[in-house]
Amino acid sequence: MNDFAQSDSPEVQRQLDRLAALSLPQGRFGLETISTLLARLGNPEEQIPPAFHVAGTNGKGSTCAYLRAILEADGLTVHTATKPHLVRYNERIRIVGKLIEDRYLADLLEEVLDISAELAVSFFEVTTAAMFLAFAREHADACVIETGLGGRFDATNIMRHPAAVGIATLGIDHEAFLLRPEEGAPEAPLARIAFEKAGIIKPGVPACTLSYPDDATLEIERAAMAAGAPLHMRGMDWDATSIDVLEYRDRHGALTLPLPQMPGSHQAENAALAIAMLRHQDRVSVSVEAMGRGIRDARWPARLQKLDQGPLTALAGDREVWLDGGHNPDAGRALARHFADQKLHLVLGMLANKDPEAIAGPLAPGTASLQAVPVPGHESHPARAFGRAARAVSSVEVALASLPEDRLPVLIAGSLYLAGEVLKANNEVPD
Structure with missing residues (x-):
């Protein structure tokens, strides 16, 4: 998008x-x-x-x-x-x-x-x-x-x-x-x-x-x-x-x-x-x-949206896959409140002009893994911007397919541009 x-x-x-x-x-x-x-x-x-x-x-x-x-x-x-x-x-x-x-x-x-x-x-x-x-x-x-x-x-x-x-x-x-x-x-x-x-x-x-x-x-x-x-x-x-x-x-x-x-x-x-x-x-x-x-x-796509079963979520195995387009500190704090006391895998793509800590920081205590993905068509932060534990992968598809078999939920976050690509890949285009 x-x-x-x-x-x-x-x-x-x-x-x-x-x-x-x-x-x-x-x-x-x-x-x-x-x-x-x-x-x-x-x-x-x-x-x-x-x-x-x-x-x-x-x-x-x-x-x-x-x-x-x-x-x-x-x-x-x-x-x-x-x-x-x-x-x-x-x-x-x-x-x-x-x-x-x-x-x-x-x-x-x-x-x-x-x-x-x-x-x-x-x-x-x-x-x-x-x-x-x-x-x-x-x-x-x-x-x-x-x-x-x-x-x-x-x-x-x-x-x-x-x-x-x-x-x-x-x-x-x-x-x-x-x-x-x-x-x-x-x-x-x-x-x-x-x-x-x-x-x-x-x-x-x-x-x-x-x-x-x-x-x-x-x-x-x-x-x-x-x-x-x-x-x-x-x-x-x-x-x-x-x-x-x-x-x-x-x-x-x-x-x-x-x-x-x-x-x-x-x-x-x-x-x-x-x-x-x-x-x-x-x-x-x-x-x-x-x-x-x-x-x-009321429904509002890409804002703490639990994705349905589809081509993309199938890559993640038997786990919940969540999507959020938030990209600023307030959005990060809201996500942290929702996932409080819960471990999750974070797939993060953020534009280069956004604060890389805005989402990763508030979620850090519960993050089991952090995979950084590019935002297609936009200049985005490399994995090193999110800290030493972050791993660079080429796409959301690769990130989901490489998750361990622990059934922990995964959150894809950091950009509405990325969210649009995710919805399209999972056949959940807003109508």
Whole structure:
């Protein structure tokens, strides 16, 4: 997998090749270009169904999955925009719950690329414009939109009137973009991340967040106050606990909901954020029963996903094979919590611009073996980056086939790019 991907459809591939030729002009940050592009297209972002806009370092994709599942459980039709794709570019745009069809996708991309020829647009701006066009032209009751990089200057942030915005977990990632020096921006790393994510807060639009350290909390409070947006933070305006069930509480009352089926203790927090976003807006009505069904039914590939039996997992013998695309320290800590007190074999592929200790470090106490694999199509860390015990192998297939017969689980982790290749090899392409 790469950002531009390949398609079996010649029409889509023709447009993907045009996308691949685009690049973000060095040093350009802002929403001016996407604004100009959308104006040429008739401002479709002003014509979409009520939107739930989600930012965050980790957990935003899962929060979007809960929002979609809950809305659909109540019989509502939902468009969703998530990123990145794992196998097919089509995964970025779902129309009424289904991946956008090749012919429609090709037509949308061609329309956007043709009208933006001299604007020096980026891959993400074209993708976002195509998404807004589709969402405006096809009827639905709601849409769920995930930010890409950051929030403040993310192309999706051109929306002015979402139904609600949400901010998931904050952590340090994409430092070259999100921590670049800027006059007037906070210098402390987590505060700066909060500053960027809080850029999606809009005047009069309910903003729901988790709880954060004081410096990050202050930046979000400042953004909400400056925008005149009602702010609903966990621990202040709403809260949730999870043991045997998810107990959610806010000014509207208390709810007892089932725990998510998606693995990981952090998923209860993501589900609770989705509930908070739905409960603190008034444009889309959802029943409590649908909230429970949606929490149970939500799925999000390559995030602590237990792989099915397939061509790839067959190489690992009689053992569980898990997949996670996380690549930053927060993701590593979440994985360590899930596999606490359990030995496992780690197959790790990480891009060279990521911290090699982000995943390997938190998991080290329970790691029975560590095999480093390349991330196809990308510059990745060699085995020595993960320590003396790490062994270099040529592929995930070789890594799985060489595991000892101890039935310990194996975790393939470190990159969403690698995760896409794994899903494709195991015949588990997202649909």
